[in-house]
């Protein structure tokens with residue numbers, strides 16, 4: 333099989349993994365040759381589905397000894413299989429990097445032979461890359477749950493970031509859909525890496541995980557609560573959500589023609605963003621009583637509509653946190669306001685000069701004491717106005733543009 | 744009155760100086776006389792290097808580093824009529840430095856807007872510049888950015904490719920940026936013959952194209968978004984968009 337054929341197969345098998353951000357490396361070791369130690373999170377290309385291409389995201393192999401029912405690589409699936417050699421992985425990475433196609437490598441794998449055997453092959457690829465090519469660019473490895481500790485440590489030492497997918501939001505769903513996996517086994521690599529860093533007094537490397545959304549019945553509330561636990565325990569820096577795309581028929585899975593819940597995934601990313609950067613608590617966004625996010629509105633707007641007693645907010649006086657909670661004001665707009673109001677009292681027309689969109693915000697703020705819109709702050713009044721703004725054009729899918737915005741930017 | 748100048752930074756500084764001498768703000772300051780009609784009153788500002796040097800010195804003394812950088816960035820926006828705004832901006836700054844921090848002033852907003860667009864272009868070029876390997880191992884990239892960012896992007900690629908040799912060629916402006924492993928230099932270049940590619944080059948371009956085409960998820964195809972991120976004007980020089 334040629335490298336090109338392998339690349340096609342092993343890219344195809346890896347592409348459903350959504351975590352591709354390459355930013356935030358803290359590695360200080362220099363391998364001497366090509367590549368910048370400081371990954372800056374550049375998207376080098378955007379594929380036809382509008383997603384950022386920043387890393388050479390491939391599987392080492394799509395052979396697998398396991399049978400997780402939601403996975404295309406499961407052993408019982410009749411599928412063409414391929415495996416790279418460690419040298420092929422290293423050569424591809426360096427040559428793509430030199431041509432400025434990528435920031436680095438994202439290597440994941442099915443399990444070939446055994447966990448340890450797979451991990452050894454990954455380790456060998458990294459050694460060639462770092463020591464023979466002196467490659468300094470970014471490397472992210474998905475650790476193999478169940479591999480020996482010394483292998484996990486050796487791979488982690490050569491990578492910029494490691495992660496391990498927890499796949500499903502609950503133990504129960506795991507037992508049903510991935511019988512070979514337990515929560516303990518899936519968390520093992522993450523715990524090893526974290527504890528090592530702590531005992532050595534080092535900063536814990538930012539780790540991430542991915543959860544499949546819509547393959548199992550958990551609510552948004554449960555999912556956000558789980559993410560919140562990860563962030564609080566500083567076990568993870570980032571949780572990625574991946575709308576389940578049916579590729580198989582199974583009694584415990586949604587039917588084959590079920591569309592992937594893209595809008596739900598989008599709203600979860602927005603909610604996650606609010607938790608990580610806007611100071612929201614998970615139970616402000618969803619609750620046991622309202623376990624699913626209102627898909628009609630972004631979660632910040634949904635929160636504001638439930639919390640009208642917090643509004644209106646005076647833009648000349650409100651602090652940063654309060655301004656960030658105004659629907660339609662993102663970080664950039666808030667920074668502009670904070671900067672400009674040091675010079676003078678801001679009126680509505682000043683917001684206009686600074687091109688701050690008031691489409692949503694107008695109902696929730698005052699400028700210099702006077703309201704910008706006369707609409708009464710009541711749910712019944714605002715709901716229809718907001719729906720008119722949010723309403724997707726009939727027949728269109730939720731815009732992926734929004735989805736990407738929510739993973740990179742602002743609300 | 745419309746003022747025309749020769750498009751050089753010195754010419755611009757001379758114009759700024761002239762506006763103080765004449766106590767006059769032109770309606771427009773431009774290097775491009777093409778759009779002017781016979782009816783337009785116009786004056787040609789002859790570049791005066793001595794005056795320019797003096798103005799340059801007082802600008803350097805007057806403004807903090809961040810603003811100097813901004814002035815330079817705006818000046819590289821050769822696709823936009825930035826001149827009059829920049830002239831007014833500098834005059835505001837000379838009058839009272841705090842004036843140029845007021846983002847709700849239209850001139851300040853415009854000037855920061857030019858800079859922002861330049862910075863966006865820089866990031867686009869960090870991302871979309873595509874090198875090809877030549878027969879001698881040198882990396883070579885053609886670019887045609889909408890504004891003149893070549894003087895600013897070389898350093899970034901040195902950090903990434905410090906052990907390599909490379910040339911980035913702005914084919915729109917006839918400028919090249921060369922890294923020979925030790926020095927980074929900018930040169931004008933009139934003509935360049937098509938270089939010979941390394942024998943592996945087509946192979947890697949094909950692999951990249953394979954990766955690029957395979958990685959997109961069928962059920963999520965969205966060409967509109969793709970076009971928002973990679974505007975058509977950049978695609979001509981990106982191998983993955985060639986069919």
Ligand code: SF4
Pocket residue numbers: 396397398399400403404405406407441442443
């Ligand atoms: S172990 Fe991983 S690759 Fe193998 S079937 Fe399960 S999810 Fe798929």
